[in-house]
Amino acid sequence: MQLKNMLEGLKYTCSGSVNMEITDIVYDSRKVVKDCVFVCLCGSSVDSHDFAQQAVDAGAAAVVAQRPVTVRNAALITVENTRYAMAVMAAAFFGHPADQIRVVGITGTKGKTTASYMIRSILEAGGIKTGLIGTIGTVIGDEVIQTNNTTPESYDVQRFLRLMADSGCKAAVIEASSIGLKDHRVSGFAFDIGLFTNFSPDHIGGSEHKTLEEYMQCKNMLFKQCRTGIINIDDENYPGIIEGHTCKIETYGFSQEAGLRACNEKLISRPGYLGVHFDLCGQLDFGVDVDIPGRFSVYNALAAVAVCRHFDVTPQAIAQGLNTVKVKGRVEPVKVPGNYTLLIDYAHNALSMENILETLREYQPNRLVCLFGAGGNRARSRRYEMGEVSGKLADLSVITADNSRFEDVMDIIEDIKVGIAKTNGKYVVIPDRKEAIKYCMENAQDGDIVVLAGKGHEDYQEIQGVKYHLDEREVIADIIDGKI
Ligand SMILES: CC(=O)N[C@H]1[C@@H](OP(=O)(O)OP(=O)(O)OC[C@H]2O[C@@H](n3ccc(=O)[nH]c3=O)[C@H](O)[C@@H]2O)O[C@H](CO)[C@@H](O)[C@@H]1O[C@H](C)C(=O)N[C@@H](C)C(=O)N[C@H](CCC(=O)O)C(=O)O
Numbered sequence: 001m002q003l004k005n006m007l008e009g010l011k012y013t014c015s016g017s018v019n020m021e022i023t024d025i026v027y028d029s030r031k032v033v034k035d036c037v038f039v040c041l042c043g044s045s046v047d048s049h050d051f052a053q054q055a056v057d058a059g060a061a062a063v064v065a066q067r068p069v070t071v072r073n074a075a076l077i078t079v080e081n082t083r084y085a086m087a088v089m090a091a092a093f094f095g096h097p098a099d100q101i102r103v104v105g106i107t108g109t110k111g112k113t114t115a116s117y118m119i120r121s122i123l124e125a126g127g128i129k130t131g132l133i134g135t136i137g138t139v140i141g142d143e144v145i146q147t148n149n150t151t152p153e154s155y156d157v158q159r160f161l162r163l164m165a166d167s168g169c170k171a172a173v174i175e176a177s178s179i180g181l182k183d184h185r186v187s188g189f190a191f192d193i194g195l196f197t198n199f200s201p202d203h204i205g206g207s208e209h210k211t212l213e214e215y216m217q218c219k220n221m222l223f224k225q226c227r228t229g230i231i232n233i234d235d236e237n238y239p240g241i242i243e244g245h246t247c248k249i250e251t252y253g254f255s256q257e258a259g260l261r262a263c264n265e266k267l268i269s270r271p272g273y274l275g276v277h278f279d280l281c282g283q284l285d286f287g288v289d290v291d292i293p294g295r296f297s298v299y300n301a302l303a304a305v306a307v308c309r310h311f312d313v314t315p316q317a318i319a320q321g322l323n324t325v326k327v328k329g330r331v332e333p334v335k336v337p338g339n340y341t342l343l344i345d346y347a348h349n350a351l352s353m354e355n356i357l358e359t360l361r362e363y364q365p366n367r368l369v370c371l372f373g374a375g376g377n378r379a380r381s382r383r384y385e386m387g388e389v390s391g392k393l394a395d396l397s398v399i400t401a402d403n404s405r406f407e408d409v410m411d412i413i414e415d416i417k418v419g420i421a422k423t424n425g426k427y428v429v430i431p432d433r434k435e436a437i438k439y440c441m442e443n444a445q446d447g448d449i450v451v452l453a454g455k456g457h458e459d460y461q462e463i464q465g466v467k468y469h470l471d472e473r474e475v476i477a478d479i480i481d482g483k484i
């Protein structure tokens with residue numbers, strides 16, 4: 001593709017010619033291919049403007065920069081923001097795939113992954129092939145492509161949308177994380193629908209957001225970039241989320257003011273099964289069962305229905321989609337011998353943990369046991385809060401390791417204990433996660449609900465920069481088989 005065509009719609013200055021054929025867009029100097037354009041990005045640890053000449057020497061024909069750099073033997077394009085520029089260029093390079101499929105973006109502190117799977121489940125039940133980009137990876141048909149980030153870099157977002165369009169998808173659902181929005185990973189196109197699930201303090205500190213205000217402002221960006229915004233009106237933060245919106249707004253929630261409402265919520269519990277039933281009221285009027293327990297499942301389901309009613313799907317498809325949805329590691333039941341329930345869940349902050357524990361308590365277990373740890377090199381406040389929540393809401397907390405990253409697991413556990421000490425909660429400390437799971441299974445009593453919180457879909461544990469394989473489903477099977 002001609003470089004000048006890629007730059008259409010962008011403000012830039014250029015030294016050298018933009019009349020040249022470009023083979024690819026590359027944002028990592030180690031992956032340069034001949035005659036590509038290299039985009040310099042300021043990352044958390046590296047500013048790749050420093051690699052501009054190296055990229056040219058390796059074959060790049062042009063460089064896009066946002067600060068002065070000197071390059072020899074290549075065109076130099078200077079823009080205000082290279083991340084935004086890359087998004088616009090990638091959309092053009094991949095032939096504007098978002099014009100060919102309807103794209104739904106989801107933002108919110110919790111529920112993005114679950115709601116995205118629910119939307120896909122409903123649309124596919126209605127015969128609409130739907131792609132997904134999110135925390136669990138990118139899903140196109142039966143293929144799951146692993147990605148590092150909830151919202152990948154814009155180049156990858158556009159590449160995946162192109163693959164989706166070419167493989168017959170008519171819709172795509174993208175989890176638009178606040179960092180993803182801030183870093184322009186989903187810039188360069190308009191979403192058909194933007195969905196807001198909920199907002200609470202998270203992702204503040206470390207290499208994430210500087211302040212709560214910044215976190216909110218980033219979520220707010222989605223509603224300046226979609227045609228219809230669908231909002232959880234029960235969340236008191238929604239005015240800040242839609243401030244300055246440019247889209248049409250619709251609402252959902254339990255509140256009477258919501259356009260699409262949930263009513264007559266009922267918990268469903270059978271041996272080995274926890275779910276929920278509710279009736280849709282307002283814009284739609286029929287009952288649905290959701291195969292994932294609790295009130296937050298009602299919110300996620302309601303959000304999904306509020307989106308899907310904009311597609312050509314029947315009430316039967318909506319009911320079937322919600323009744324069969326499975327989300328890996330989101331309140332996921334694992335079959336075990338014995339009369340207790342074992343669940344794997346991704347709850348890794350206080351809000352999710354509070355939600356999951358309160359939800360499970362409503363199912364009246366004999367004991368509620370919560371196994372969890374906390375991530376290293378992330379906001380420390382999370383650990384105190386998680387400790388306090390589990391201490392308050394679980395009958396027994398089993399404190400263990402999560403992704404310690406570059407921190408000592410015992411330091412993280414000490415922080416968790418500070419939180420738990422504010423409560424009367426009983427706890428045990430077992431730093432080895434496999435041993436901790438074994439302890440939970442060996443000591444489970446009839447009627448207990450045991451939740452393994454934190455790892456969810458992940459199949460690894462990150463310690464000192466190394467990702468060791470750890471899939472909790474396999475660990476459970478090995479414990480049952482006596483291998484652990
Ligand atoms: C802290 C952070 O934002 N890290 C992201 C960053 O990685 P990095 O820090 O390693 O980047 P860097 O090393 O500073 O490099 C900057 C640039 O220089 C380039 N480079 C680097 C070295 C070199 O020799 N040559 C070169 O060109 C890199 O390719 C990159 O483009 O850029 C990578 C590639 O795009 C991301 O995968 C990575 O996300 C990490 C995994 C991460 O944890 N990100 C978090 C903050 C995040 O984005 N989270 C949200 C989810 C939040 C939520 O749940 O709501 C997400 O969407 O995933």
Ligand SMILES: Nc1ncnc2c1ncn2[C@@H]1O[C@H](COP(=O)(O)OP(=O)(O)OP(=O)(O)O)[C@@H](O)[C@H]1O
Nearest residue numbers: 109110111112113114135296330346347352355356
């Ligand atoms: N609507 C909700 N409100 C509060 N908690 C929720 C909600 N939906 C799910 N949760 C809890 O949060 C966990 C993560 O859910 P999910 O993966 O759907 O959210 P997410 O927004 O994608 O999260 P993350 O950004 O952490 O990946 C679930 O396992 C569940 O415990």
